[in-house]
């Protein structure tokens with residue numbers, strides 16, 4: 001085997017490029033986690049983690065949540081704002097909120113609220129259900145609850161209930177009619193609301209979510225509507241309730257210039273409103289802080305050309321500059337980063353359970369008497385391979401023989417066995433052509449595609465639709481890497497396919513060695529050995545947007561806390577069971593108990609007929625019931 005090292009593996013997989021300081025390849029070739037950036041001595045080895053998950057009897061695929069990573073991200077966003085504010089001499093404060101929609105899991109929201117307590121970090125809700133959640137969870141009276149999204153009568157009443165409970169609930173007006181509703185209900189209940197306005201910005205974010213900004217944006221008020229809103233409040237004696245200006249130009253902003261432009265535009269709106277007599281306290285810059293999914297630190301859709309620190313600096317210094325020029329006070333800054341807070345904290349760990357290859361089966365291709373001339377032709381092509389000079393011609397000839405053979409088979413002049421021989425030889429020639437390509441500087445276009453057509457498909461025990469919805473829906477790239485054996489050279493180029501019965505259930509976009517490729521180098525599968533892969537940065541959106549395609553349902557979850565005194569530096573604090581077959585059937589309106597009863601009756605009938613022995617019948621009945629209460633994914637033991 002040629003020389004290989006973990007440095008080579010790092011170059012190839014870029015673990016520390018996208019790892020955000022949390023993930024890297026250890027000396028032993030396993031991916032390792034340092035969940036507390038301030039204390040690198042705490043180091044969790046994925047192999048140890050996988051072993052422990054197995055010992056606990058938890059079946060793969062598993063969502064692994066690193067609670068310390070979540071806490072670290074909350075702390076780092078908040079301290080970054082605090083430090084920058086101090087350094088810039090900015091007169092206002094920072095009071096961020098976490099947008100619940102990015103990951104609504106109770107454990108996640110609770111952890112964020114807890115970690116954010118010292119910073120008065122609050123929550124953002126964009127629907128009634130999220131508002132109900134925020135009311136119960138965000139009980140720190142000094143933190144904000146920002147209410148975005150479209151609102152009805154009940155939504156307004158819930159917000160005002162929050163005011164009664166002494167909480168800073170900010171109702172952000174997304175469209176003018178909402179304002180009329182809010183004012184009416186506030187008067188009826190005699191409660192002063194805290195009102196925000198969402199401005200429709202002319203600046204558009206770049207990237208997949210650029211539609212969130214611009215004149216055609218779904219949300220927000222035009223400048224004219226914003227002024228009308230302020231005046232309407234004033235006319236109703238509620239001018240003093242207008243406290244916040246909000247904008248959000250899209251998620252995963254790839255280019256820092258969009259952030260800078262939004263801050264100057266938003267800053268100007270704030271300043272002029274202030275000068276018109278509406279003395280707002282807060283400017284809320286929305287979400288958008290991006291994640292470097294492909295590790296390229298570029299303006300690729302799956303990356304961003306800045307880091308958290310630069311983003312924060314642009315917000316703080318940008319707002320300071322506008323306010324100083326306009327001679328207005330520095331407002332308290334609010335941001336609604338969700339992706340940046342949650343993406344790193346969870347990943348999906350699963351196993352490769354098989355390999356699918358076009359050339360996996362070979363049959364004996366030795367010459368037989370009276371064989372068809374097509375078999376002879378392609379065999380000669382193979383035998384003369386070394387003497388060939390024009391490899392494009394070899395490719396053309398082989399492809400033509402294979403196509404002709406298929407036609408001949410359909411016309412019944414070629415037997416099934418002969419067709420199989422031709423296919424076997426064809427794939428052997430393709431493998432040799434690919435080896436030839438690897439030695440060449442210039443490779444003709446058609447031959448370049450051999451890499452993909454000869455790639456293996458590694459069958460992965462998970463569902464893209466459940467665990468990586470965005471890779472399917474919007475071609476989002478997520479890092480996928482083997483969790484062990486990084487000290488071995490990966491010699492199989494493959495794509496990943498999932499276990500759903502849907503040909504869209506696959507991952508064929510990878511960040512490999514600073515490029516986006518359609519195949520991922522992986523290790524050869526060793527018989528009798530588990531081969532685990534990790535799908536990373538799934539904590540934002542992917543965790544919660546999955547669907548029930550093929551009735552696979554939610555994954556088992558393990559919640560990990562780090563612990564320095566533990567020999568492995570971690571412990572599993574909680575195991576949350578994923579969907580059982582009966583859970584998913586219930587959701588789809590089936591009645592699993594009745595189904596078990598019906599199947600039992602069918603088995604009993606066969607027993608009466610003498611086709612099944614009674615003992616055997618009991619075993620079949622139990623087996624069916626066990627499957628109902630078991631996990632939906634493949635059992636790999």
Ligand SMILES: *Cc1c(COP(=O)(O)O)cnc(C)c1O
Nearest residue numbers: 248251252287288336337338339
């Ligand atoms: C989705 C959303 C966010 C979160 O955006 P991220 O890019 O995940 O930080 C923040 N604010 C609003 C209004 C949103 O709709």
